[in-house]
Amino acid sequence: MYDFVIVGGGIVGLSTAMALGETYPQAKIAVLEKESQWAFHQTGHNSGVIHSGIYYKPGGFKARFCRAGNQSMVGFCQKHDINYNICGKVIVAVEESELPLLENLYQRGLQNGMKVSKISAEEVREIEPHVRCLAGLRVPSTGIVDYQKVAQKYAELIELQGGELHLNTKVVKIVNTNNDTQVIETTQGNFETRFTINCAGLYSDRIAKLAKAKPQAKIVPFRGEYYELTPEKRYLVKTLIYPVPNPAFPFLGVHFTKMIDGTVHAGPNAVLSLKREGYHKTDFNLRDFAEVMTYPGFWKLAAKYSEDGIQEIIRSFSKAAFVRSLQRLIPEVQAEDLVPTHAGVRAQALMNDGKLVDDFSIVQSDNSIHVCNAPSPAATSSIEIGKAIVNQMPAFSHLQTNLQTSLKV
Numbered sequence: 001m002y003d004f005v006i007v008g009g010g011i012v013g014l015s016t017a018m019a020l021g022e023t024y025p026q027a028k029i030a031v032l033e034k035e036s037q038w039a040f041h042q043t044g045h046n047s048g049v050i051h052s053g054i055y056y057k058p059g060g061f062k063a064r065f066c067r068a069g070n071q072s073m074v075g076f077c078q079k080h081d082i083n084y085n086i087c088g089k090v091i092v093a094v095e096e097s098e099l100p101l102l103e104n105l106y107q108r109g110l111q112n113g114m115k116v117s118k119i120s121a122e123e124v125r126e127i128e129p130h131v132r133c134l135a136g137l138r139v140p141s142t143g144i145v146d147y148q149k150v151a152q153k154y155a156e157l158i159e160l161q162g163g164e165l166h167l168n169t170k171v172v173k174i175v176n177t178n179n180d181t182q183v184i185e186t187t188q189g190n191f192e193t194r195f196t197i198n199c200a201g202l203y204s205d206r207i208a209k210l211a212k213a214k215p216q217a218k219i220v221p222f223r224g225e226y227y228e229l230t231p232e233k234r235y236l237v238k239t240l241i242y243p244v245p246n247p248a249f250p251f252l253g254v255h256f257t258k259m260i261d262g263t264v265h266a267g268p269n270a271v272l273s274l275k276r277e278g279y280h281k282t283d284f285n286l287r288d289f290a291e292v293m294t295y296p297g298f299w300k301l302a303a304k305y306s307e308d309g310i311q312e313i314i315r316s317f318s319k320a321a322f323v324r325s326l327q328r329l330i331p332e333v334q335a336e337d338l339v340p341t342h343a344g345v346r347a348q349a350l351m352n353d354g355k356l357v358d359d360f361s362i363v364q365s366d367n368s369i370h371v372c373n374a375p376s377p378a379a380t381s382s383i384e385i386g387k388a389i390v391n392q393m394p395a396f397s398h399l400q401t402n403l404q405t406s407l408k409v
Contacts, residue, residue, distance in 0.1 A: 009033025300354025
């Protein structure tokens with residue numbers, strides 16, 4: 001009998017298990033992951049940015065967790081000797097129409113309690129000599145790290161706490177018993193638990209349904225495709241360079257990211273993936289595709305953002321169009337300076353009315369908690385999300401009674 005079983009071995013699932021082990025050191029904890037390695041999907045395919053929190057609605061989970069997570073992630077890396085770099089980033093306006101949006105973003109940064117400064121085009125060029133813009137913001141707290149290495153350290157700490165880690169373990173069924181517990185049936189046997197925590201990312205809505213929870217949104221996968229600057233052109237980017245995001249579109253736009261290994265990635269675009277784990281244009285899964293195509297919320301979203309969506313699709317199939325987007329920031333970039341690199345898939349929760357869930361979503365159910373929406377900046381916020389989930393445990397009085405019994409508190 002387990003006290004806690006976490007479904008999903010990405011960075012959020014592992015951080016949650018780590019936080020539980022710290023709070024309940026005698027609890028029996030297991031993490032189940034269907035892949036053969038930890039943090040394989042969203043964590044292993046992201047851009048490695050330690051986000052600042054400037055973009056997010058003040059007071060929301062993303063704003064609070066990201067702001068605190070920026071500091072706790074840096075502290076974790078320092079404590080465990082994980083390579084990171086707080087290099088800062090610039091956000092730039094390249095057209096007159098973007099200047100009011102830049103001002104709004106500056107005010108949001110101040111509301112979120114951040115150190116952010118307005119800088120002129122000349123000051124931008126002192127930081128990023130090859131950028132051409134009208135004005136910019138300097139966000140010094142943004143950094144870069146390898147989140148797979150962070151997640152691996154989480155896993156090592158869980159084992160030191162006495163937690164169990166199970167790879168190649170896919171959940172196929174969840175059964176509620178008469179003893180106020182759940183039996184999680186997997187490809188590697190059954191796990192009986194007093195409490196289940198769903199951190200399944202791209203499959204979080206399906207796991208929630210297996211547990212008889214009622215997620216209010218469906219996961220729709222969006223693939224983000226990247227190019228990489230050739231080694232001889234990496235000098236064009238010193239830190240991180242972002243455009244002013246379009247407030248009418250839920251993605252940040254293509255940008256330049258210097259990675260912790262010294263490479264420079266350019267992107268991503270955002271296109272519908274025809275498979276939840278579809279990292280290539282040709283990847284296709286009939287069930288995943290049918291779920292999206294028959295979901296009213298998707299068609300309402302598509303109608304609302306039809307023009308932007310078409311531009312993203314064009315950028316996906318036309319390198320020339322992708323390059324033109326990048327040249328808005330750095331005019332010197334040419335097609336021959338870019339080579340394709342890995343793509344990522346974002347698990348984005350979408351409501352039936354066509355609204356994207358724009359904040360982290362953590363849903364409580366009987367004997368379970370479901371993280372139903374945790375895209376970027378979830379990696380930055382992972383330590384804080386784990387703490388928040390643990391802090392929700394006192395809401396379950398019957399669970400506390402069971403824990404006190406099992407832990408002999």
